[in-house]
Amino acid sequence: MWVALGPVGDMPCLLTLQMECEAERRPLGVFECQLCALTAPYSYVGQQPPGAQSVALLEESYVMRDPFTPNKDRFLILGSRCSVCGRLVCVGPVGKPRAAGAAFPLSPWLGPHDCSFFYSKRFCLPCVRENIDAFPQEIQQDLEKREVPSKRPASQPGSRT
Amino acid sequence: MPPPRTWEGRGPRDRPPAPSQEEDPEKWDWNCPETRRLFEDAFFGDEDYIRQGSEECQKFWTFFERLQRFQNLKTTRKEEKDSRHPKHSIPALADLPRAYDPRYRINLSVLGPDARRSRGLGRRLAPERVSEFRQALLHYLDFGQKQAFGRLAKLQRERMALPIAQYGDRILQTLKEHQVVVVAGDTGCGKSTQVPQYLLAAGFSHVACTQPRRIACISLAKRVGFESLSQYGSQVGYQIRFESTRSAATKIVFLTVGLLLRQIQREPRLPQYQVLIVDEVHERHLHNDFLLGILRRLLPQRPDLKVILMSATINISLFSSYFGSAPVVQVPGRLFPITVVYQPQEAEPTTSKSEKLDPRPFLRVLEAIDNKYPPEERGDLLVFLSGMAEISAVLEAAQTYASHTQRWAVLPLHSALSVADQDKVFDVAPPGVRKCILSTNIAETSVTIDGIRFVVDSGKVKEMSYDPQAKLQRLQEFWISQASAEQRKGRAGRTGPGVCFRLYAESDYDAFAPYPVPEIRRVALDALVLQMKGMSVGDPRTFPFIEPPPPTSLETAICYLRDQGALDSSEALTPIGSLLAQLPVDVVIGKMLILGSMFHLAEPVLTIAAALSVQSPFTRGAQSNPECVAARRPLESDQGDPFTLFNVFNTWVQVKSERSRNSRRWCRHRGIEEHRLYEMANLRRQFKELLEDHGLLARAQASKPGDSYSRLRQRRERQALYQLKRQHEQGQGRRRKVLRLQEDQDGCSSDEDRGGAASQGGGDNVDIQDVKFKLRHNLEQLQAAASSAQALTRDQMALLKLVLGRGLYPQLAIPDPFNSGRKDSDQIFHTKTKQGAVLHPTCIFANSPEVLHTQEQEARGSDGSRDDKDKMSSRHQLLAFVSLLETNKPYLVNCVRIPALQSLLLFSRSLDTNGDCCRLVADGWLELQLVDSESAVRLLAASLRLRAHWESALDRQLAHQARWRMEDKDDEETDPVNRKEVAALSRELLQFTASKVSYSLRRLTGLEIQNLYVGPQTITAAPSLPGLFGCSTPSPHPTKGGYAVTDFLTYSCLTSDADLYSDCLRTFWTCPHCDLHMPFTPLERIAHESTCPEAPQDGPPGAEEAAPEPLQKASALQRPYHCEACQKDFLFTPTEVLRHRRQHV
């Protein structure tokens, strides 16, 4: 549920300001993951997202403004190209990375977007599977663990309690 | 230029941090605020991703602590040195770091500390610590990315899973080929949120989507904005009566049907839209039906306009065939199987004859669920009841049951609840406990609650029904329709298989009407007819409605509008009518606003009009709470409820403007629902804008505080408010609470209130309503209006009552003559069409009815046991009321007391007199008997002139307004009617209202009404009144008999003994203005007075003479005078003596 909130008030100056920002981040195109078909409009491609000078990306990424926060210089990385096959893939999996050092109680829920992962470069999951030997053991174990639960039949979407 | 910084995390060859040699790790404390400050200075500057002191900064440190704890668990980090693998043949895989480190999995890097800002960080902190910090920061950013991407992915997954997702392309394709498409799908199929997005994705950019309810506009705009990932952009907006988030960038706007109709009124071809989505057409709201009719006519003229009608799967063919067999895209709903159990209520031996609902059948269902389903199996219960009284009957019993079993959390749900209380139904019940939601039909379509597994359907609904003959709204209980029954049942199967208990027999169900009665067949149509007239759509009787309204309703509406002066006798809009048609408010309210602005009473009238347009702010329970009652008392006005509401609002504004006071607490203490006051403030502002837009009120000069200091202070305050609002919005996501068992039922203490009492400033306890109020309104202006309201003079008050009275007319009620002998609670009143109405319990006169009793006992006879019936008094009063609501009794809602004689003389559409004008009948139902003919005639004459003045002033105001709309709106001259003239009119009206003439007042009996008039006369010798009525002589009235003097006044048409001789009843009379002295009948006298060439047209002297009371005052100067020349006796003032003498010169 959303609580109904009023407008910011009839403040013309604010409105124009808002519109200018709107123009600045007009989407360049629509990103579409070639594996899971996730789509989202992106507004930047590269390694230095606008509005975030102190952060750099380690790969050429498709980026949108983070739609979930009113903060205007928050970005969200959608995906990039697999460094082996060149497929455009989303950054999923987004769930618990089980490898050492990163498993937090805070982790968001794992979804079925198992399309790629990053290990100093972006790799799509098909390419990782094909070349699993090239990766350190931790990655291999991680991948194995990940494959097991995904074989379970998919549960009713959106009805977990 | 920022000094160069180094990138952390860039490249795989960074050394993993090694424990520091020099420093004792034991002594290092990350929790030390000073340490944290140093790092924040270095990393969280104004240019950085995270800013010092922000909420995000706090989040980071929380994350950091968790990370530390986690890493302590696995301190051993094995250095992997193996390089047994040969280099990979694929280049991308060849240089992978062999030694695994989790940070290689992060695709981000952050800048190192900026040397300028680090204040010697390098010297004071070991590089390992800096590195550790940066690692944590990386993990934090990475975590944030994963979280946001997770939300994005989840959103898409959910959208794809909606039943309508398969039909998006088909809908777009059909729309390409046809002008109108019907999309039919049941609640939960996703049509309302998805179809607008499909259009957006397909490149449409001028889309309007109408909703029957304001709240749906807001929530849909938010939802669609969120789903289409432009939540904080402005592609998706809404526009409702009070507010708009629409901007030039808006591509889709959600708006109410009423608002779209207003837009059509301004621009009939709707050039601003490419696609129009009309949602919920199956609900058959009045405005929706009208809109469909308008669209059907518009479509041939706008071949490029596309229309999507969205409906539940109810009666789809009706809509399709109305638009020339428009194609239908039907989307199956997503429902789990639902078991239907019929449990007809056998006629139980009711304990009493009370009308109270028997809660036992409902309790039996609770019991049955407890017995049959283990508490671990979750699933809540939704009970559909007909109305609020029924809800409280079951609530009481269910709570008693729940307190025994501890397995139920019982919650009411209806529209009169506060928003906070309504919101409770979305809270989660603790394990082992089910929610039992007792709801009106609001949960049938408007509110969707997840997790419902059981539904109990009483089969009843209470709806407003309209009796066009009595012009009476009735809240009546009906059986529901089959469509509603199915809708209710469906609520049990949204999240899993469910059960629906129907408390009626299957044969009852079969007898239900297939569909609910459309609103157009149930409600008063005045607003609709007025709007139709304003939009020039032709005769409402022949408008091609999808289903025509009952002809009697239409006729009643037309008649009402004529009575209200909005339509003339040929059913065309009058000047005031065309202005009313432009104001999106009730006719009565519109009239008040127009009249108020004319008398320069706009500010108080705005407040009163707003107060009368929202639900009563007084909470029901508080009536029985002596503390609330006592606290309210100082706010009450014995003039009437509108003035009490006026006081409440003004005092509340004062409380709000005093920094230290808490308005929420103030309201709670007085049993006032603050939400309603916020609504009033919004509505007031909107009314004000309306008046300004229509040139009835000068636009307020943007009041700029004089010095730059106070400007700065104001800006700071606003910024602080915005900050609070943002924080509140960000905190929205995690607010679903777990219900406590045994909810506190005391209406005066909801959670929200307690929070407010605790603190004003911090975190979640912010009174967000207060913040929004202060952002939306100019508190200083409001406060100025409120304090000027407290300084209203008695004259202004009296004028205000006249404005209200004229606005509310003919909604009048007369106190029953025997009221003074009755108990307070038994006071009854009669309207023209309804006898025995009672006062609403919240009405001020319900507690102090004595102010309505005729006090003055000027008994003529010796007969002491008179009731008010024939009592002679100068202080008879009538009640003007805003609405008549019939539930179990007919209730008068929002009453003002007004002086009877003066109000009737000034307002009535029909005034009939007998020969000597002592007997008057107003609007064919109220009889006034005056003591002497002399004062009767004087009053009549004065009222004739006042009405003429008032009309002409109003006409000029309206004409000016019309011109103002046509021409240049920058013309700042918004004072069309000469101030002096208005002042003179006001003065005259006040004098007239204050006049003291004894009379009796009563309601005519049915038999008397039948034999009221003498009827058409065969001998129609017009009274010889040469030229006294200006050019037109009074013509014999064709039906009543007597003579029509004006369009409302008919002279000598009442049957009475003296009638036969009325023409002969002449007495000598001297005109005070021209000194004409001759025998006159009362009629001749009136005629002369209103046309006397010597009579001053306006201005104080004439007014004083016209009004009897000042005349009496002036008579202090009068002396008996005997004129030698004409041998007559006079009562003359010295000037009159001089004037008289001049005659004989």
Ligand SMILES: [Zn+2]
């Ligand atoms: Zn993907």
Ligand SMILES: [Zn+2]
């Ligand atoms: Zn690949």
